[in-house]
Amino acid sequence: MTTSLTASASRYVNRKVRSVKAATDQGWQPRAWQLYHAVPEVRFATTYMANGMAGATLYAGRRADDGTIEPAPDNHRASEIVQQIAGGPDGQVKMLGAFGKHLTVAGEGWIVIRPNSDVLSPDVPEDGHDWRVLSTREVSQKSGKLTAEIDGDDVEVPPGDEETLDPDSPVALRVWEPDPEHAIEADSPVRASIDLLEELLLLNAAVKAIARSRLTGRGILLVPKGVRFPTRPGQGDAEDDLIEVLMMIAETAIREPESAAATVPIVLEVPADSIADFKLLTFESTFDELALKLREEAIKRFATGLEMPAELLLGMGDTNHWGAWMLTSEAIRMGIEPKLQTVSHALTSQ
Structure with a gap:
């Protein structure tokens, strides 16, 4: 021995x-x-x-x-x-x-x-x-x-x-x-990676926050005032208000985050003379993509610090x-x- x-x-x-x-x-x-x-x-x-x-x-x-x-x-x-x-x-x-x-x-x-x-x-x-x-x-x-x-x-x-x-x-x-x-x-291998794993937890939290923000807010959609949806079959002469319809979709997205309604933006109606057409404002950050890359790098670094081939983890x-x-x-x-x-x-x- x-x-x-x-x-x-x-x-x-x-x-x-x-x-x-x-x-x-x-x-x-x-x-x-x-x-x-x-x-x-x-x-x-x-x-x-x-x-x-x-x-x-x-x-x-x-x-x-x-x-x-x-x-x-x-x-x-x-x-x-x-x-x-x-x-x-x-x-x-x-x-x-x-x-x-x-x-x-x-x-x-x-x-x-x-x-x-x-x-x-x-x-x-x-x-x-x-x-x-x-x-x-x-x-x-x-x-x-x-x-x-x-x-x-x-x-x-x-x-x-x-x-x-x-x-x-x-x-x-x-x-x-x-x-x-x-x-x-x-x-132990984990002892040498504690700071790295703490970093990984922060990146996981950041990615989770990004995912939630995408569900609850896809930006702001500027709509010229007075825009209306065409009437639905059997509706008669009545018209659907654009904001009312889109807000109904947004409420569905909150109740059912996995539904397609979760992709709609927040609607803001502005005077027609302010914008010529529909306009989408987003709040995306360059950190969104960076967080994913940093998380992948942290996982790779942890894998290389283990007492086994990194490929088994990656x-x-x-x-x-x-x-x-x-x-x-x-x-x-x-x-x-x-x-x-x-x-x-x-x-x-x-």
């Missing part, structure tokens, strides 16, 4: 009680989770990583001198231990998938393990353990004690004693991608099946495998 991973996992023990506060108080992480919920591109990239990691299989093995891994037999004690992680294969799928999201958004996550004799979970054997993967928002330090929010309840996790660790006591394990500048802190376009296979392979090698190594190292060492 490479040395860059040695600081990526830490079990909550007595000597590390004070260091936990620094690890659970990173101000950028709550905002990163908010952006995950607010920006679809963040959610897509995060879910892609999670689904990729969920497809992996944990197994026990020994690393040979040439770097290859030799799997242990199924009846080996190490294999039996691995099979019990997270309650078995189904639980391991959920655990790895959850870490795909935690490591991409906040750069860290927690594993809290409790004996089922205390938890009494129906999904876990009576003599087994309940495994929970928690986010940074669900783990905090209060009065020098580590508190985890599980199923809406605050659960205190006592620190373990390194000299006399009880195999049946609750365990809290922090797993994170270490920041290269300050290894105790976490790092779309593969005319990429053939060989190109698609290469992009997927690159995403696994550069984005998914390193995160799997982080989690595997944590489970192995802690």
Whole structure:
């Protein structure tokens, strides 16, 4: 295992009680989770990583001198231990998938393990353990004690004693991608893009405002005073007032924004000697088109900052099946495998 991973996992023990506060108080992480919920591109990239990691299989093995891994037999004690992680294969799928999201958004996550004799979970054997993967928002330090929010309840996790660790006591394990500048802190692709994603939210709001303005106001239509619509069949000699008819259409546009009536402008009747013909005044801004371009640029910049090929987020376009296979392979090698190594190292060492 490479040395860059040695600081990526830490079990909550007595000597590390004070260091936990620094690890659970990173101000950028709550905002990163908010952006995950607010920006679809963040959610897509995060879910892609999670689904990729969920497809992996944990197994026990020994690393040979040439770097290859030799799997242990199924009846080996190490294999039996691995099979019990997270309650078995189904639980391991959920655990790895959850870490795909935690490591991409906040750069860290927690594993809290409790004996089922205390938890009494129906999904876990009576003599087994309940495994929970928690986010940074669900783990905090209060009065020098580590508190985890599980199923809406605050659960205190006592620190373990390194000299006399009880195999049946609750365990809290922090797993994170270490920041290269300050290894105790976490790092993630979303962290580096927070300002960019804030910009993207502003551009989304601008585009939304532009769309609404196009529905409620298509400009002002100047109409010579006295202009009338021709009478409708069966109407007799009566005439429709132009403004009355167009305002009726405008009211329809407000009630039904998806109707064709939403495209009509506001009508203003002026003296006939002021204008010779109908005249449309619009309030379009050069920023309208610019906002769309800036939003597209922001999405591209975010895509290039991810730990996977940008084409997976932006779309593969005319990429053939060989190109698609290469992009997927690159995403696994550069984005998914390193995160799997982080989690595997944590489970192995802690």
